[in-house]
Amino acid sequence: MIFQTIRQQQPLIHCITNYVVANFQANGLLALGASPVMADDSHEVEEMVAIAEALLINIGTLNDRTKEAMLLAGKKANTLGIPVILDPVGAGATVYRKETVHLLLTDIQFAVIRCNKGELAALVNVEWQQKGVDSGDGFIDIETEATLLAQRYNCIVIVTGEHDFMTDGVQSQWITGGNSQMTEVTGTGCLLSAICGAAYSSGEDPYSQLVETLTYYKKAAELASAFTEDIGDIQIALLNALHRLSKEGEASCIL
């Protein structure tokens, strides 16, 4: 199972990410046996990404200093064949985010874009009422738009929500399961994006590895929710579930 493979391979994931979820992302990667490294300055990101197995670019608390680092790290990763994951947090909330995402997509070849449907709408210019970094309200044909986006940027697109949709522009599928408590704590989507980096780099068939990742991340959510109804406990329960799944595999899924 992919989480067990990650634990065997222990990939180093370079995260240029936001300060709201950095601790949770680091612990989530560690829970799977991956190694996180957070470094966001242009003086060092090219060197840091060169020793990593994957790069995560998350625009959650963006500024011009980190934007420059994202561009440098992403281009370097492309040169070295290191997969780059984009998490366009709140892409539709401001022009600055939208333009930055456009610039990133123009200059960097991403392996995966992991977003919610509001962010998808921003990326494909569908009218949408984004609510900060939440998905917000509007109507979008996820299958069509995600597929077009995947084709345009030649990458895998993952749109998470109650059900997750994933496509590489040719094949596609829905992943069901999970628990709505995941939306009641911050960073569960951000962590998933980081884990997608670990999963992408752990094997020879990234598409299957990512499908499995989405499936078992939802399973981890179910395990966490079965453990507690209290929202404060969920972050930790999710880390525990990821840890168990990566150590014991499916056996730990029996509730």
Place this chain on the structure above:
Amino acid sequence: MIFQTIRQQQPLIHCITNYVVANFQANGLLALGASPVMADDSHEVEEMVAIAEALLINIGTLNDRTKEAMLLAGKKANTLGIPVILDPVGAGATVYRKETVHLLLTDIQFAVIRCNKGELAALVNVEWQQKGVDSGDGFIDIETEATLLAQRYNCIVIVTGEHDFMTDGVQSQWITGGNSQMTEVTGTGCLLSAICGAAYSSGEDPYSQLVETLTYYKKAAELASAFTEDIGDIQIALLNALHRLSKEGEASCIL
């Protein structure tokens, strides 16, 4: 009850805050059903605050980049009639903080100032030995000084501590209860300030909404403390208590 109202209204709270407590603040707002968005760069804060129901300005890990963003966001919020909450973390600890707070108070009309007594002393120029971001030592007539401060800046002033004092310059009251464990974990005051933003925007009588907020935040502290004597558990126990109070109201207060 105000926490239930927040859950119904789901206000978006734009936080320009410090990186020490950002995760806890985000999860605390989510625990009440509010939506947090952290964005601190001048390129986007005016646009972000425009879609928010309240703005929190917290100077905990201040620098010139975020200071500029605070000023831009605060002025924009004033233009749009969006309430702005000030959390002058460690205002008395350095000249830089004191001057920044003075500048913020001069340029922005705040709806609420939420501080501890050491920070109050800094705001009203009472001699005080501030200890970093803790309240520190000294003597201050909280009632008199908070009332004068509220009158000078035409806003509500909340001074939290063992007992909380709140005034709008005319009426005032003390709120008792709570638990001293709250001072043994970081960010409980910062989270309260963020929640004040959510509460202020959720109804037509901000003063009453804030009194209720202080009352039930202390109740949440009691619920959390009843759950555990261990300090590591308190952050999570507080999130759980806030979550329950916002879902089940007073019924969840029976210990």
Place this chain on the structure above:
Amino acid sequence: MIFQTIRQQQPLIHCITNYVVANFQANGLLALGASPVMADDSHEVEEMVAIAEALLINIGTLNDRTKEAMLLAGKKANTLGIPVILDPVGAGATVYRKETVHLLLTDIQFAVIRCNKGELAALVNVEWQQKGVDSGDGFIDIETEATLLAQRYNCIVIVTGEHDFMTDGVQSQWITGGNSQMTEVTGTGCLLSAICGAAYSSGEDPYSQLVETLTYYKKAAELASAFTEDIGDIQIALLNALHRLSKEGEASCIL
């Protein structure tokens, strides 16, 4: 016991640190009764460090703005006789980190360097394959190199790992115990460095205070691990253990 002494003395620890672990560090210091203050801007660090009992410099998410603040704060601390602790996170991972650490060591007299063996290798120019901020792979004679480093910079050097080594360049010792779960969550080393600042400033015999700190930090790890096998719970279990040790001393060590 040193944690009890820290609780009595309540030292203020000024941390210039990374945003990944800032919350955990703050709560860890609070769990021992110390007071954390995070401030990283050159406008205020000299003033902030002047009211602190110790300064922590942690380069985990370094940039030029915080680098300047580190230099200013460190020099000011030296002038005032306030002990400075260096945590050279991932020192060997990039040239930027290595050069910054060299500059810090040249301009500031540190009281303690707390590192892992990969970071030690970077500081003494031993060939090493650093893996991000993890210790990585290579061979190094810890005793010899740490002793030389301590002599060169006239400070205490602590190299943590499965066993911890500590030396002031003359005397030295190994500290055993602990639990490998500590390496599966982020920030346990960073927190230890912050606690070393609190311990150093709490008494007249820093060397002994630090030996005791390492001993009881490992004891706290054992207590935490005895409480849970789940990695998500460990951060909190460690905070709980530190809290108990600082309140009840050795009595709380009986498993």
